[in-house]
Amino acid sequence: MKRNGIFFWIGATLFLAAALLMTQVVGNQYPFFAGYVILQFIILAVAWSILGGYAGYVNFGTSAFFGMGVYTAVFLAKAVGAPLAVQIAAAAVVGGLMGFALGLLTLRMQGIFFSIATIALTIIIETSMTNWRYVGGAAGIQIQRPPVTEPFRNYVQMLFFVQALLVVLAVAISRYIQNSWIGRGLQALKDDELAAECTGVPTLRLKLLACVISGALMCAAGAPAAMYLQYADPASAFNLNYSVSALAMSLIGGTAHWAGPIIGAILLSTTQQLLTVTISSEVNVLLLGVMLVLFVVGAPEGIIGLIQKVRRNRNGGAG
Amino acid sequence: MISSEIRTPLLRISALTKRFGGFTALDNVSVEIPPRERFGLIGPNGSGKTTLINCISGAFRTEPGTVMFRDEDITRLQPHMRTRRGIARSFQLPRPFRSMTVAENLMVALDFAMATDEPVSAAQRRDAMMSILTQMGLASKADVSVTKLSQVELRKMELARAMATHPKLLISDEAMAGLSSSEVDEVLDLLMSLADHDITIIMIEHIMQAVMRFSDRVMCLDAGRIIAIGTPSEVMANQRVQEAYLGT
Numbered sequence: 001m002k003r004n005g006i007f008f009w010i011g012a013t014l015f016l017a018a019a020l021l022m023t024q025v026v027g028n029q030y031p032f033f034a035g036y037v038i039l040q041f042i043i044l045a046v047a048w049s050i051l052g053g054y055a056g057y058v059n060f061g062t063s064a065f066f067g068m069g070v071y072t073a074v075f076l077a078k079a080v081g082a083p084l085a086v087q088i089a090a091a092a093v094v095g096g097l098m099g100f101a102l103g104l105l106t107l108r109m110q111g112i113f114f115s116i117a118t119i120a121l122t123i124i125i126e127t128s129m130t131n132w133r134y135v136g137g138a139a140g141i142q143i144q145r146p147p148v149t150e151p152f153r154n155y156v157q158m159l160f161f162v163q164a165l166l167v168v169l170a171v172a173i174s175r176y177i178q179n180s181w182i183g184r185g186l187q188a189l190k191d192d193e194l195a196a197e198c199t200g201v202p203t204l205r206l207k208l209l210a211c212v213i214s215g216a217l218m219c220a221a222g223a224p225a226a227m228y229l230q231y232a233d234p235a236s237a238f239n240l241n242y243s244v245s246a247l248a249m250s251l252i253g254g255t256a257h258w259a260g261p262i263i264g265a266i267l268l269s270t271t272q273q274l275l276t277v278t279i280s281s282e283v284n285v286l287l288l289g290v291m292l293v294l295f296v297v298g299a300p301e302g303i304i305g306l307i308q309k310v311r312r313n314r315n316g317g318a319g
Numbered sequence: 320m321i322s323s324e325i326r327t328p329l330l331r332i333s334a335l336t337k338r339f340g341g342f343t344a345l346d347n348v349s350v351e352i353p354p355r356e357r358f359g360l361i362g363p364n365g366s367g368k369t370t371l372i373n374c375i376s377g378a379f380r381t382e383p384g385t386v387m388f389r390d391e392d393i394t395r396l397q398p399h400m401r402t403r404r405g406i407a408r409s410f411q412l413p414r415p416f417r418s419m420t421v422a423e424n425l426m427v428a429l430d431f432a433m434a435t436d437e438p439v440s441a442a443q444r445r446d447a448m449m450s451i452l453t454q455m456g457l458a459s460k461a462d463v464s465v466t467k468l469s470q471v472e473l474r475k476m477e478l479a480r481a482m483a484t485h486p487k488l489l490i491s492d493e494a495m496a497g498l499s500s501s502e503v504d505e506v507l508d509l510l511m512s513l514a515d516h517d518i519t520i521i522m523i524e525h526i527m528q529a530v531m532r533f534s535d536r537v538m539c540l541d542a543g544r545i546i547a548i549g550t551p552s553e554v555m556a557n558q559r560v561q562e563a564y565l566g567t
Contacts, residue, residue: 181430188416188427195414197398198376198407200432200484204397 008175012168019164023157032160034273036228039163040221041269044242045249045261046170047217051210052247053255054183056190061102061118062246064125065095065215067238069222074135074232077143084146084162088223095219096212103211107204110193126238140233143226159224170217175258177213186210218246241285245269248292254302263303327390329354329519330375330488335384337370337543344370346543348384352521354487357514359534359551360523363563366540368523369411372490375521376408377401389487402432407486409477411493411523415465421476422448422461425483432484448483455479455509471502478509489513490521495529503529531555539563 022031044062051057069091076082076090106117130138145155152158177183188196189203197203226232245268253264268291272284299306328351337345345367352358362368373379375386377398385394393401416424425448433439439447452458455475460468468476474494481489491510495503507529514520524530530537530551537554539547541563547554554560 184423184427184430187418191416191418192414194378194398195410195416196427198378198402199428199480200399200402201427202397202399202431 008172012172016161016164016168019161023152023154023161029154029156032154032156036156036160036163036224037273038266038269039160039167040225041245041249042167042262042265043163043170043221044218044246045253045265046167046174046258047214047221048246049250049255049258049261050174050177050217051207051214053250053261054177054186054190055207055210057107057207057210058115058247059118059214060115060243060247061121062218063238063240063242064118064122065098065218066222066225066242067122067129067234068094068098068125069219070225070232070237071129071135072219073223073226074141074143077226078135078141081146084158084224084227087226088162088166088220091223092216092220096216098219099211099213099215100208102215103208107207107211122238122240122243126234129234129238136233138234140231143230143232145227145230156228159228162224163221166217166220170221171258171262173213173217174261177210178258182206182209245288248288250302252291252295252302254304254306256301256308257304260302260304267303327354328352328387329356329389331387332371332375333385333387335371335374335381335386337367337374337379337381337384344543345374345381348540348543348545350538350545350548352488352519354519355514355517356519357511357533357535358519358521359530359537360521360540361525361527361530361537361554361560362540365542366563367543368540369492370543371540372408372492372521372523375401376406376490399431402484402486405485405487406490407432407481407484407488408490409474409481409492409494411496413473413477415468415473415476415480417466420462420464421452421457421468421479424465424476424480425451428480428483451479451482454512455482456505471498471505474498474506475509478506478513482513486518488519488521490523492523493525494522495524495526507533527555 044066048059048062052059072091072094073087076087082090102118102121106114109117129135135141148155148158152161177186185196185201185206188199188201189206193203222237225237249264249268250261251264252268253262254260268288271287275284275287295302301308330352332348332350335345335348336343348371360368360371370379374381377396381394385392387393388401388404388406391404393404416427426444429444429448449458449461452461455478457472457475457479460472465473465476478491478494494510495506498506503526510520510522510533522530522533534551536549537551538545539554539557539560546559546563547557
């Protein structure tokens with residue numbers, strides 16, 4: 001366990017060092033534009049799996065949290081000219097509070113009822129933003145980027161590195177949850193909520209905690225998007241595509257291990273980026289659907305599930 | 320007999336009523352169970368046995384009526400709070416955590432139900448878990464997935480998981496249903512040995528021999544009401560019990 005921890009942090013440090021080095025060496029802007037989107041989806045998928053994977057509560061409201069992150073950043077940038085770090089931190093707080101409220105209202109419902117409530121949340125928040133003139137209303141709003149901070153030469157490069165930091169944060173949290181008593185409690189309530197409760201697991205409190213952490217990370221992931229696009233409008237900030245992608249990436253990667261959503265997000269969003277450039281942006285939605293169907297039928301436990309199966313078989317064969 | 324001694328009851332149920340819509344599942348049930356008693360609960364199907372257990376363990380909210388445990392009113396507490404105070408249960412249909420091994424099932428109980436604030440090391444918890452599994456005869460199955468267990472092993476695993484919460488009151492809801500007669504004896508011996516460890520046990524059971532052998536006192540429910548309570552032989556001899564339960 002301890003040794004795994006050291007390897008994890010060495011890996012995380014190397015990843016951040018590589019991201020930083022890339023911003024210093026690579027001149028072409030495209031890798032940063034594409035890389036930013038991939039990193040953003042890693043955070044969303046990892047955050048989604050904390051509630052959807054560990055606790056088994058399927059959340060269709062990723063876009064509500066993401067969009068709320070975008071608009072928290074927009075509001076703070078316009079109202080007080082807050083710096084990026086403040087925008088992200090504030091978005092995390094807003095996302096956590098939103099997760100808490102959503103959880104209190106809906107987590108007593110189980111299964112499909114919870115999922116439907118999360119869709120309703122998305123619609124309510126999107127409608128509110130569409131009718132809020134101060135942040136641009138339905139027409140959207142243009143945002144001016146502030147000057148870039150050293151050592152970055154370009155704002156997108158900086159956003160890319162910030163997203164890399166958020167990825168490490170999200171993965172570290174998700175990994176900690178899986179290996180701790182929180183993860184065991186969530187797994188127990190996913191298997192059988194009444195049995196978990198009667199074994200001493202405070203199910204409602206754990207679900208709320210998962211919802212708050214998941215919401216905070218999703219919102220934080222959305223905050224830099226305003227500066228990335230220099231523009232925000234409700235239709236794209238609250239696009240259902242974020243919900244579907246986060247869900248599909250987690251499920252395709254596999255939710256039994258913290259690494260699953262990362263694998264799923266990298267695989268799918270990289271393919272989507274390639275398809276967007278080579279064919280069209282519409283094809284990538286098709287890809288998502290086809291992949292999801294294939295995995296649900298062929299490998300319901302995702303890529304992680306396949307790997308574990310192969311390992312078990314190999315061990316079984318040897319023993 | 321234990322019931323004749325004057326002691327503070329461990330569990331005191333007063334005027335408990337539970338309705339589901341227009342159906343009254345429990346009607347004004349009052350009973351006191353002293354510490355270390357082996358208490359048998361019988362009654363025909365649908366008489367309210369499991370409903371009573373659900374009210375004690377907190378799965379159902381009751382009104383009116385109160386449930387007192389060790390002189391504390393627990394009527395409004397959520398199930399996990401009751402577990403931490405020392406009420407554990409098994410389920411009529413086993414409800415293991417299916418994605419886990421036997422050991423992991425017990426670890427959930429050790430992680431969450433322990434009421435102590437002292438830090439317990441991983442090694443200590445592993446020892447506690449193994450000693451429970453050994454007591455239950457499941458030590459060799461520790462790292463086996465629960466989906467691979469036989470029916471009797473599953474029953475034992477549920478009792479082991481309940482024991483891992485360090486209960487003062489253990490409620491066994493038909494732990495012997497569907498077992499062969501030798502397996503029934505095995506589980507019964509286990510429950511008897513637990514009772515020797517200062518644990519009060521409420522046992523719901525349809526197998527009469529098991530109830531007779533096990534219980535200090537037996538209560539018979541019919542249509543949500545107590546129709547008889549007393550020593551096993553008294554209850555068996557009771558005319559109303561024979562009519563309601565034995566169908567004579």
